[in-house]
Amino acid sequence: xxxxxxxxxxxxxxxxxxxxxxxxxxxxxxxxxxxxxxxxxxxxxxxxxxxxxxxxxxxxxxxxxxxxxxxxxxxxxxxxxxxxxxxxxxxxxxxxxxxxxxxxxxxxxxxxxxxxxxxxxxxxxxxxxxxxxxxxxxxxxxxxxxxxxxxxxxxxxxxxxxxxxxxxxxxxxxxxxxxxxxxxxxxxxxxxxxxxxxxxxxxxxxxxxxxxxxxxxxxxxxxxxxxxxxxxxxxxxxxxxxxxxxxxxxxxxxxxxxxxxxxxxxxxxxxxxxxxxxxxxxxxxxxxxxxxxxxxxxxxxxxxxxxxxxxxxxxxxxxxxxxxxxxxxxxxxxxxxxxxxxxxxxxxxxxxxxxxxxxxxxxxxxxxxxxxxxxxxxxxxxxxxxxxxxxxxxxxxxxxxxxxxxxxxxxxxxxxxxxxxxxxxxxxxxxxxxxxxxxxxxxxxxxxxxxxxxxxxxxxxxxxxxxxxxxxxxxxxxxxxxxxxxxx
Amino acid sequence: xxxxxxxxxxxxxxxxxxxxxxxxxxxxxxxxxxxxxxxxxxxxxxxxxxxxxxxxxxxxxxxxxxxxxxxxxxxxxxxxxxxxxxxxxxxxxxxxxxxxxxxxxxxxxxxxxxxxxxxxxxxxxxxxxxxxxxxxxxxxxxxxxxxxxxxxxxxxxxxxxxxxxxxxxxxxxxxxxxxxxxxxxxxxxxxxxxxxxxxxxxxxxxxxxxxxxxxxxxxxxxxxxxxxxxxxxxxxxxxxxxxxxxxxxxxxxxxxxxxxxxxxxxxxxxxxxxxxxxxxxxxxxxxxxxxxxxxxxxxxxxxxxxxxxxxxxxxxxxxxxxxxxxxxxxxxxxxxxxxxxxxxxxxxxxxxxxxxxxxxxxxxxxxxxxxxxxxxxxxxxxxxxxxxxxxxxxxxxxxxxxxxxxxxxxxxxxxxxxxxxxxxxxxxxxxxxxxxxxxxxxxxxxxxxxxxxxxxxxxxxxxxxxxxxxxxxxxxxxxx
Numbered sequence: 001x002x003x004x005x006x007x008x009x010x011x012x013x014x015x016x017x018x019x020x021x022x023x024x025x026x027x028x029x030x031x032x033x034x035x036x037x038x039x040x041x042x043x044x045x046x047x048x049x050x051x052x053x054x055x056x057x058x059x060x061x062x063x064x065x066x067x068x069x070x071x072x073x074x075x076x077x078x079x080x081x082x083x084x085x086x087x088x089x090x091x092x093x094x095x096x097x098x099x100x101x102x103x104x105x106x107x108x109x110x111x112x113x114x115x116x117x118x119x120x121x122x123x124x125x126x127x128x129x130x131x132x133x134x135x136x137x138x139x140x141x142x143x144x145x146x147x148x149x150x151x152x153x154x155x156x157x158x159x160x161x162x163x164x165x166x167x168x169x170x171x172x173x174x175x176x177x178x179x180x181x182x183x184x185x186x187x188x189x190x191x192x193x194x195x196x197x198x199x200x201x202x203x204x205x206x207x208x209x210x211x212x213x214x215x216x217x218x219x220x221x222x223x224x225x226x227x228x229x230x231x232x233x234x235x236x237x238x239x240x241x242x243x244x245x246x247x248x249x250x251x252x253x254x255x256x257x258x259x260x261x262x263x264x265x266x267x268x269x270x271x272x273x274x275x276x277x278x279x280x281x282x283x284x285x286x287x288x289x290x291x292x293x294x295x296x297x298x299x300x301x302x303x304x305x306x307x308x309x310x311x312x313x314x315x316x317x318x319x320x321x322x323x324x325x326x327x328x329x330x331x332x333x334x335x336x337x338x339x340x341x342x343x344x345x346x347x348x349x350x351x352x353x354x355x356x357x358x359x360x361x362x363x364x365x366x367x368x369x370x371x372x373x374x375x376x377x378x379x380x381x382x383x384x385x386x387x388x389x390x391x392x393x394x395x396x397x398x399x400x401x402x403x404x405x406x407x408x409x410x411x412x413x414x415x416x417x418x419x420x421x422x423x424x425x426x427x428x429x430x431x432x433x434x435x436x437x438x439x440x441x442x443x444x445x446x447x448x449x450x451x452x453x454x455x456x457x458x459x460x461x462x463x464x465x466x467x468x469x470x471x472x473x474x475x476x477x478x479x480x481x482x483x484x485x486x487x488x
Numbered sequence: 489x490x491x492x493x494x495x496x497x498x499x500x501x502x503x504x505x506x507x508x509x510x511x512x513x514x515x516x517x518x519x520x521x522x523x524x525x526x527x528x529x530x531x532x533x534x535x536x537x538x539x540x541x542x543x544x545x546x547x548x549x550x551x552x553x554x555x556x557x558x559x560x561x562x563x564x565x566x567x568x569x570x571x572x573x574x575x576x577x578x579x580x581x582x583x584x585x586x587x588x589x590x591x592x593x594x595x596x597x598x599x600x601x602x603x604x605x606x607x608x609x610x611x612x613x614x615x616x617x618x619x620x621x622x623x624x625x626x627x628x629x630x631x632x633x634x635x636x637x638x639x640x641x642x643x644x645x646x647x648x649x650x651x652x653x654x655x656x657x658x659x660x661x662x663x664x665x666x667x668x669x670x671x672x673x674x675x676x677x678x679x680x681x682x683x684x685x686x687x688x689x690x691x692x693x694x695x696x697x698x699x700x701x702x703x704x705x706x707x708x709x710x711x712x713x714x715x716x717x718x719x720x721x722x723x724x725x726x727x728x729x730x731x732x733x734x735x736x737x738x739x740x741x742x743x744x745x746x747x748x749x750x751x752x753x754x755x756x757x758x759x760x761x762x763x764x765x766x767x768x769x770x771x772x773x774x775x776x777x778x779x780x781x782x783x784x785x786x787x788x789x790x791x792x793x794x795x796x797x798x799x800x801x802x803x804x805x806x807x808x809x810x811x812x813x814x815x816x817x818x819x820x821x822x823x824x825x826x827x828x829x830x831x832x833x834x835x836x837x838x839x840x841x842x843x844x845x846x847x848x849x850x851x852x853x854x855x856x857x858x859x860x861x862x863x864x865x866x867x868x869x870x871x872x873x874x875x876x877x878x879x880x881x882x883x884x885x886x887x888x889x890x891x892x893x894x895x896x897x898x899x900x901x902x903x904x905x906x907x908x909x910x911x912x913x914x915x916x917x918x919x920x921x922x923x924x925x926x927x928x929x930x931x932x933x934x935x936x937x938x939x940x941x942x943x944x945x946x947x948x949x950x951x952x953x954x955x956x957x958x959x960x961x962x963x964x965x966x967x968x
Contacts, residue, residue, distance in 0.1 A: 082534075083533065083534045089533065089534075091533070096533065099533065101527075101532065101533070101534065102527060102532070103527050103532075105534060200536060201534070201535070201536050202534040202535075203534055204533040204534045205533075205534065205766075207765075208765035208766050209765035235538065236536060236538060237536050237538075238536065238537065238538050238539065238766060238767050238768050239536075239765075239766065239767075239768060315762055316762075316765055318568075318760075319566050319568055319578050319760070319762070322568060322570070322576060322577035322578055323531045323533070323575065323576045323577055325570065325572070325577060327572045327631065328530060328531070328532075328575065328631075329532070340572060341570075344570055364760060367568075367760035367761075367762050368758055368760060369758045369760075372760075372761070372762070376762055
């Protein structure tokens with residue numbers, strides 16, 4: 001039995017039946033990590049000691065017959081922009097290279113309470129700004145399906161770790177597609193819940209009105225399991241929704257009534273890779289065969305989504321990243337400083353990478369006196385129009401299906417010199433962030449060169465339960481999620 | 489002077505809350521640096537703000553008291569600027585939807601009423617404090633974040649004031665109101681109340697405003713008044729020479745009593761305001777407004793009027809009594825439980841209570857002598873006389889005991905018994921025959937001497953009225 005190839009839920013079941021011990025799981029996993037990590041480089045930091053300690057604690061609990069949590073004994077990887085008390089949280093930035101948070105993020109607290117085992121922190125584009133992982137200040141994570149390719153971004157580390165069997169599940173954050181896009185590129189199930197469903201407390205902010213924590217898993221069931229644990233109201237996040245969390249798990253195999261699936265024209269137009277288009281079209285046929293009705297839709301304002309996003313996200317980022325000034329924590333220049341302005345300039349020039357700087361500059365520009373109305377305010381209005389498009393659509397359909405990305409994973413270095421081209425790889429994921437609705441990416445095929453293709457299912461606000469069921473329906477009919485890359 | 493002075497004032501009042509605006513940290517003043525901090529108010533990565541309801545309610549109450557229109561919809565904005573005492577390098581404040589707009593405060597200057605319009609009232613967070621080492625040549629500064637995140641109310645007037653007197657009256661009225669409604673302790677020495685003034689001059693009769701100079705760093709009312717006087721002369725001097733007053737921000741140097749340029753208009757900050765995405769907007773329901781309005785107490789102006797009209801206290805005394813809400817409450821409580829005239833109670837409070845409070849540097853809320861105790865003292869005063877009453881009063885403050893028991897304990901009751909007093913009088917006359925003789929020869933002040941001697945003998949307990957009568961009877965009888 002190869003433990004690391006099992007799903008998170010399989011592992012949990014075997015642990016509870018006492019067929020295996022948590023310590024065995026962790027030791028097996030770390031062996032796999034030592035084998036695969038040199039070629040994948042998914043992690044920024046590993047905590048084997050902490051993981052083994054927690055594993056023994058769970059084994060003791062299990063042998064004493066004590067009640068264990070929902071994630072008992074499951075090794076989980078955490079994106080390195082989510083605060084972990086006592087473990088470095090770098091955001092893949094020189095600025096926070098040595099920053100150790102004194103507190104746990106809400107989601108970290110929750111998974112700990114449910115007996116998950118934290119194995120390490122995964123790589124990302126610096127401060128979650130990027131679509132390829134190439135903006136990490138430390139190293140580029142590789143796509144386990146082909147290590148010449150990017151794993152996607154910004155959560156490429158989490159996605160690659162799950163794909164390469166170096167974690168059973170992972171927490172990510174999604175501001176414009178940072179969970180769904182790398183999940184599509186690496187062949188995982190990646191879910192971005194509704195804005196407000198999962199507390200952002202402890203997630204290092206990129207764009208506060210768009211950021212949402214979610215799951216990267218090997219299958220839909222595991223996604224339901226992880227989301228069940230991290231969802232729910234948190235008094236420390238004012239934007240957290242005080243709405244009850246339904247049981248995602250028990251009814252996951254029962255799609256009720258006649259499923260009406262919206263297929264938005266705008267997501268199948270110019271710029272869409274043919275292999276991706278075909279895979280998603282075939283997937284839609286599978287739904288049809290299973291009794292779903294496909295409804296042709298238009299989301300007319302989605303053409304403005306990327307432009308709107310890059311105004312709102314950069315504006316918020318420029319303000320969220322202002323706190324990194326070296327005064328209280330973080331990078332401090334070794335060069336001498338004449339005055340405080342000098343210090344700020346040195347700290348930020350040395351601490352931030354070029355994409356982060358680009359976005360800070362853009363954000364400061366769009367918020368500048370005299371430009372606010374033309375950019376930020378207008379973008380906010382367009383955002384409302386896009387929300388309106390989706391509200392109209394959801395009056396007619398239960399969910400909306402589209403490709404997750406316009407293309408499969410691209411080569412390392414292919415788009416890094418062309419930011420605009422890079423930004424377009426999030427064209428289908430960004431609308432869900434602007435609108436605040438949940439979206440899940442699931443594997444729906446492979447290219448002729450063997451790279452995974454992802455399909456996105458979007459639902460109404462707080463209808464994670466429904467999109468999980470719709471995703472599970474497809475997964476039950478296919479085996480794309482079971483394929484494994486051949487690493488060494 | 490051929491110029492008209494145009495003055496507007498921004499007031500920052502720290503709100504009186506137990507915890508900070510966005511986290512649970514304590515707001516106590518004067519603790520060890522950085523002991524009242526947490527990840528939220530230090531601006532650590534990943535933290536989020538949660539609104540302090542009390543601070544919001546205080547702001548709403550203040551906006552209502554200042555006669556503002558209350559925004560049904562309000563939210564917060566980020567005001568961006570870099571400074572080491574500002575943990576996030578933006579201040580969460582209000583710009584687009586302030587809690588209150590278009591209010592006013594009525595003031596009285598030289599017996600004339602004037603209305604000062606309030607542009608807006610809004611809520612924001614306080615910054616930390618820089619501590620500069622005293623050693624010369626030190627190349628560092630320290631930051632204390634205890635204050636960072638304390639709720640701050642900003643009250644912005646229209647440029648409605650025209651002279652120093654109006655500014656002084658406005659500041660006092662505003663302070664008085666904030667204290668009355670209990671939203672701020674207004675302790676200037678602890679920085680709870682601070683001002684920024686904008687001052688411009690224009691030719692009398694001119695409709696257009698002159699170039700405005702903003703002055704920061706005004707930590708006392710005195711400094712505000714000084715800077716206005718200073719700026720009026722500085723700016724009129726420039727104008728008289730035909731020079732322009734520069735549109736700029738200046739800092740007040742209280743030690744040298746001069747204002748200095750801080751930055752010109754070109755260097756002014758672009759605060760890049762945008763809506764705070766980490767807080768949700770507030771819809772202020774009418775019900776909430778009504779509930780808050782019901783908690784606003786009677787304000788000093790109307791209370792003063794009522795004291796004069798209904799309790800027959802002089803306007804001057806009523807002014808003193810109503811300056812401090814708690815003093816006025818104290819006075820009213822005394823009136824309620826006492827049969828004595830409000831005038832007599834007011835005299836006691838203004839002359840004795842206030843003097844003691846000042847000397848002991850305390851306030852009426854912490855005063856050991858409760859209204860009940862003061863009334864008890866005033867009630868028994870006729871039986872002990874004024875001088876002993878004062879003595880009892882001071883004993884009450886030292887021991888916290890009631891007037892009756894002090895009188896009993898120290899045997900301070902007045903001697904009214906004529907036979908007892910006569911015996912003493914005889915003795916005093918015997919010992920001071922010269923004085924008795926002088927009185928007989930018409931030297932009236934000899935009587936005062938004799939009474940004084942008797943008082944000394946009775947340790948001040950002799951009833952002076954009876955004593956005078958007895959002396960007069962006895963001395964006139966003996967001279968016949």
